[in-house]
Amino acid sequence: MQDLIPFLISGLAIGAVYGLIGSGLVVTYKTSGIFNFGHGALATVAAYCFYWLHVDLGLGWQVSAAVTVLVAGPLMGLLMELIARRLAPQRVPMKIVGTAGLILLVQGLGTIKYGPDAISVDGFLPKSEDSFAVGSVNVQYKFLFTAVIALVAVAALWALFRYTRIGLAMRAVVDDPDLLAVKGVGPVRVRRAAWLIGSTFAALSGVLLLPLVGLEPIALTFLVVTAFGAAAIGAFTSVPLTFLGGLALGVATDVSKNYVLDVSWLAGLPASLPFVILVVALLVMPRRKLMAASLIERRPPLQWHAPWRARAVAAVVVVGALATVPAFAGTKLTFYIVALTQVVMFMSLGLLVRTSGQVSLCHAAFGAIGAVAFSQFAVDHGLPWLVALLLGALVVVPVGALVALPALRLSGVFLALATLGFGIMVERLFYPLDWMFTPVSTGRVMPRPSFAQSDDAYYFFVLAIVVVCGAAVVAAERARIGRMLRGMAEAPTAVSTAGLSISVTKLIVFCVSAFMAGVSGILYGSALHSAGTTDSHYSSFYSIILLVTLALAPFANPWYAVFIGMVAIIPGYLPGEDTTYWLNAAFGFFAVQVAMAGGTPAAPARLRAAMERLGRRGRHAPDTGGQAPDEDDTAPNASLDRSAVPEAGEGFRIRGLTVRFGGVTAVDGIDLHAPIGRITGLIGPNGAGKTTLFNAGTGLLKPDRGDVSMAGRAITRASAAARGRAGVGRTFQIMNLCDSLTVADNVALGHESGLAGSRPWSQLAATRAQRRETRTAADDAMRLCGIAHLAHRQAGELSTGERRLVELARCLAGRFDVLLLDEPSSGLDQVETARFANVLERVVLDRGIGVLIVEHDMSLVMRICSYIYVLDFGKLLHEGVPESVRSSTAVRAAYLGTEELHTTGDVQEAEA
Numbered sequence: 001m002q003d004l005i006p007f008l009i010s011g012l013a014i015g016a017v018y019g020l021i022g023s024g025l026v027v028t029y030k031t032s033g034i035f036n037f038g039h040g041a042l043a044t045v046a047a048y049c050f051y052w053l054h055v056d057l058g059l060g061w062q063v064s065a066a067v068t069v070l071v072a073g074p075l076m077g078l079l080m081e082l083i084a085r086r087l088a089p090q091r092v093p094m095k096i097v098g099t100a101g102l103i104l105l106v107q108g109l110g111t112i113k114y115g116p117d118a119i120s121v122d123g124f125l126p127k128s129e130d131s132f133a134v135g136s137v138n139v140q141y142k143f144l145f146t147a148v149i150a151l152v153a154v155a156a157l158w159a160l161f162r163y164t165r166i167g168l169a170m171r172a173v174v175d176d177p178d179l180l181a182v183k184g185v186g187p188v189r190v191r192r193a194a195w196l197i198g199s200t201f202a203a204l205s206g207v208l209l210l211p212l213v214g215l216e217p218i219a220l221t222f223l224v225v226t227a228f229g230a231a232a233i234g235a236f237t238s239v240p241l242t243f244l245g246g247l248a249l250g251v252a253t254d255v256s257k258n259y260v261l262d263v264s265w266l267a268g269l270p271a272s273l274p275f276v277i278l279v280v281a282l283l284v285m286p287r288r289k290l291m292a293a294s295l296i297e298r299r300p301p302l303q304w305h306a307p308w309r310a311r312a313v314a315a316v317v318v319v320g321a322l323a324t325v326p327a328f329a330g331t332k333l334t335f336y337i338v339a340l341t342q343v344v345m346f347m348s349l350g351l352l353v354r355t356s357g358q359v360s361l362c363h364a365a366f367g368a369i370g371a372v373a374f375s376q377f378a379v380d381h382g383l384p385w386l387v388a389l390l391l392g393a394l395v396v397v398p399v400g401a402l403v404a405l406p407a408l409r410l411s412g413v414f415l416a417l418a419t420l421g422f423g424i425m426v427e428r429l430f431y432p433l434d435w436m437f438t439p440v441s442t443g444r445v446m447p448r449p450s451f452a453q454s455d456d457a458y459y460f461f462v463l464a465i466v467v468v469c470g471a472a473v474v475a476a477e478r479a480r481i482g483r484m485l486r487g488m489a490e491a492p493t494a495v496s497t498a499g500l501s502i503s504v505t506k507l508i509v510f511c512v513s514a515f516m517a518g519v520s521g522i523l524y525g526s527a528l529h530s531a532g533t534t535d536s537h538y539s540s541f542y543s544i545i546l547l548v549t550l551a552l553a554p555f556a557n558p559w560y561a562v563f564i565g566m567v568a569i570i571p572g573y574l575p576g577e578d579t580t581y582w583l584n585a586a587f588g589f590f591a592v593q594v595a596m597a598g599g600t601p602a603a604p605a606r607l608r609a610a611m612e613r614l615g616r617r618g619r620h621a622p623d624t625g626g627q628a629p630d631e632d633d634t635a636p637n638a639s640l641d642r643s644a645v646p647e648a649g650e651g652f653r654i655r656g657l658t659v660r661f662g663g664v665t666a667v668d669g670i671d672l673h674a675p676i677g678r679i680t681g682l683i684g685p686n687g688a689g690k691t692t693l694f695n696a697g698t699g700l701l702k703p704d705r706g707d708v709s710m711a712g713r714a715i716t717r718a719s720a721a722a723r724g725r726a727g728v729g730r731t732f733q734i735m736n737l738c739d740s741l742t743v744a745d746n747v748a749l750g751h752e753s754g755l756a757g758s759r760p761w762s763q764l765a766a767t768r769a770q771r772r773e774t775r776t777a778a779d780d781a782m783r784l785c786g787i788a789h790l791a792h793r794q795a796g797e798l799s800t801g802e803r804r805l806v807e808l809a810r811c812l813a814g815r816f817d818v819l820l821l822d823e824p825s826s827g828l829d830q831v832e833t834a835r836f837a838n839v840l841e842r843v844v845l846d847r848g849i850g851v852l853i854v855e856h857d858m859s860l861v862m863r864i865c866s867y868i869y870v871l872d873f874g875k876l877l878h879e880g881v882p883e884s885v886r887s888s889t890a891v892r893a894a895y896l897g898t899e900e901l902h903t904t905g906d907v908q909e910a911e912a
């Protein structure tokens with residue numbers, strides 16, 4: 001025990017700094033909704049600032065520290081508040097890129113000014129030998145000093161929270177971000193105060209950590225990243241728990257050093273422990289803690305796709321141009337080879353991030369594992385080169401599957417944190433081991449294939465692999481898996497309620513992406529003949545560079561990968577030590593700009609026009625798939641007698657359903673039946689519990705009590721996807737469409753998601769019969785809804801009314817027996833509403849399905865529903881045929897007081 005005390009003391013000191021950093025992170029995250037991945041960059045700026053004042057200008061350390069913490073820290077806070085304000089409405093990946101870009105910017109500029117080597121800085125904190133004795137234990141003053149300063153800062157935060165108005169407001173917002181919207185709190189002031197505090201704490205931590213690691217931007221940044229684990233222990237919410245978490249991390253890290261001293265294979269454990277804890281905390285944390293702050297996100301800019309013909313021509317031109325490179329590149333050819341290997345890496349990451357909406361900050365680790373496995377197969381076991389390439393990349397597949405596990409329950413910021421933690425953990429725990437990158441000085445031998453030993457031959461070989469990967473990525477995009485990935489990225493709830501098991505889709509894309517990253521890591525290593533820890537392409541920092549630069553790449557799949565990968569040739573033409581750092585700084589700067597703007601600018605209009613012309617040449621005008629609908633089909637279905645529609649089947653039923661949100665009982669013991677062959681209405685004032693009932697019925701929410709069945713089969717425990725496959729389809733109050741897909745593809749998703757289901761092979765590709773079946777179902781549904789003429793338009797271009805009809809068509813295209821429609825007529829004009837009513841009545845009769853509809857348009861409900869349930873405050877207020885609802889005094893009282901329940905206008909007025 002006596003041996004442990006020095007580790008305990010140093011651990012408490014560094015832990016207090018982690019707690020300080022974590023507290024700043026939590027305060028800014030909860031008030032602004034932005035998790036600052038660049039927090040370490042702020043600490044690094046402070047460290048540079050301190051160094052400049054103290055060493056370059058020769059000011060005393062006290063003055064330098066005071067200016068850094070009290071002037072530079074708050075200034076950074078003001079700047080961060082401005083950046084955060086513009087990042088706030090952007091999508092989560094943009095928020096991640098916007099803050100991670102700061103890391104590249106600071107690393108680039110700092111290294112240009114002070115060089116890449118760590119500059120050791122001591123002399124301002126008490127020296128190691130300055131200590132005092134407590135009993136038989138010597139305590140170094142520098143640890144005491146560090147811990148006391150961090151403690152004082154956090155105590156000041158506590159006092160601010162407790163005794164000042166702004167502090168009280170901030171505390172309230174940290175507990176519940178929605179309170180920012182409450183009048184009188186002053187959201188801008190609260191956010192600004194939070195950023196001032198967070199950045200000042202970051203500046204203080206930069207000054208305190210400087211003597212520990214020296215002036216080295218990457219080391220400093222990653223030391224600060226350690227504190228992300230502290231924030232995870234505090235569930236990204238609690239400042240006191242975060243501080244305690246920081247202390248625990250510091251102690252665990254330092255104390256574990258004592259235990260692993262003699263165990264060589266555990267040498268990396270202390271440094272990786274905080275990241276193990278970060279990943280584990282994210283895996284075990286209750287889901288509700290992982291809900292992002294409720295901010296409205298801007299829709300991404302619509303991606304333009306050049307016509308296929310134009311894309312094919314462009315592919316031939318680009319590949320042709322790349323094939324001429326060995327003729328002129330000379331000694332620069334290695335840069336081109338490296339660039340091509342990175343094209344594969346960007347395709348791999350793009351598949352995950354741009355196509356599937358996932359995030360990865362551990363792709364460099366995939367590359368490293370692939371390279372090491374390949375070297376072992378090719379060199380240690382003497383396998384043929386191509387076999388070793390294949391096996392090496394296959395080794396990365398289970399690692400990708402492992403990373404997919406967090407992705408099953410995490411998304412956005414938390415998935416980014418988990419993958420970052422995973423990458424750093426692998427780097428620190430495994431890279432130093434014997435079977436990884438040894439010998440450390442030279443790294444692993446990475447041979448080239450016997451048929452491509454020369455640079456020229458190897459270049460062509462890598463180019464061939466790029467072409468194969470590009471073709472595979474484009475083919476995947478056109479196949480079922482491509483639509484499923486887009487669906488998962490842009491309309492995850494819709495495709496999962498339509499029958500797609502998203503967990504399987506995530507697993508597939510992580511495995512494929514990991515395989516490609518492994519191939520890239522191998523090709524890169526073989527290009528340079530070795531792979532080692534000294535190569536930055538296998539480091540966690542490179543994973544950040546990859547994600548940030550990917551966001552900057554214009555163009556669609558796979559051109560963005562070619563564009564951004566080829567940037568690797570720049571250092572070949574702009575030689576000089578600093579070129580890479582200038583590039584990093586520029587990438588970081590532009591990443592922040594692009595993220596604040598919400599994405600890369602659209603392709604120039606002239607280029608688009610030229611490509612469209614090229615695409616059309618020699619072809620007839622595209623088939624629009626039909627004419628705009630006739631207004632005639634808006635007249636009521638005269639031939640239909642609603643009361644005569646037979647009840648043909650059990651359909652959808654819920655019994656005793658109860659859903660609570662904390663103290664609010666949103667649905668209270670409801671029984672409801674939506675049989676086949678009937679349109680059943682579910683109405684009630686705002687907040688009555690209708691959407692909650694739908695969510696619980698379709699498996700998006702776990703009810704506290706009650707049963708759900710479909711066609712007599714219990715589905716209470718079934719997943720949302722399984723319920724979809726059991727025949728329950730639904731639409732959403734807040735529309736859930738894939739904006740980047742065409743209307744036809746969106747509608748086809750309703751059918752295809754169920755066919756894709758939960759089997760990996762079914763998700764990858766469709767049989768010919770299934771393709772035909774899907775096309776017929778989608779065409780029928782589009783025709784029914786009067787949107788066939790929109791089939792080739794991108795969903796993101798449509799009006800709200802048209803989008804509603806696409807949602808309905810998607811639901812109609814599915815193999816569902818009962819459709820749950822949540823406010824389907826909102827956004828439709830009168831003509832569209834009339835057509836919509838006819839469509840519903842017709843499909844119920846023709847197809848023998850059932851409909852359960854939530855609607856606020858009472859005239860529509862009264863016209864098409866045969867039976868109506870009325871909810872109020874989660875309870876069933878009334879059920880019966882429309883006439884009984886109309887004459888019910890209880891219903892009238894709930895809706896309108898004593899007014900009569902007749903028209904839309906009345907109801908909406910009453911609810912306003």
Ligand SMILES: Nc1ncnc2c1ncn2[C@@H]1O[C@H](COP(=O)(O)OP(=O)(O)OP(=O)(O)O)[C@@H](O)[C@H]1O
Nearest residue numbers: 661664666684685686687688689690691692693733
């Ligand atoms: N995720 C949630 N967390 C906490 N409370 C919730 C949540 N979702 C819904 N509620 C609450 O449950 C109650 C029912 O909400 P719900 O959205 O189901 O009503 P609704 O009848 O669909 O209303 P609307 O017609 O406005 O869509 C409301 O009091 C709402 O505030």
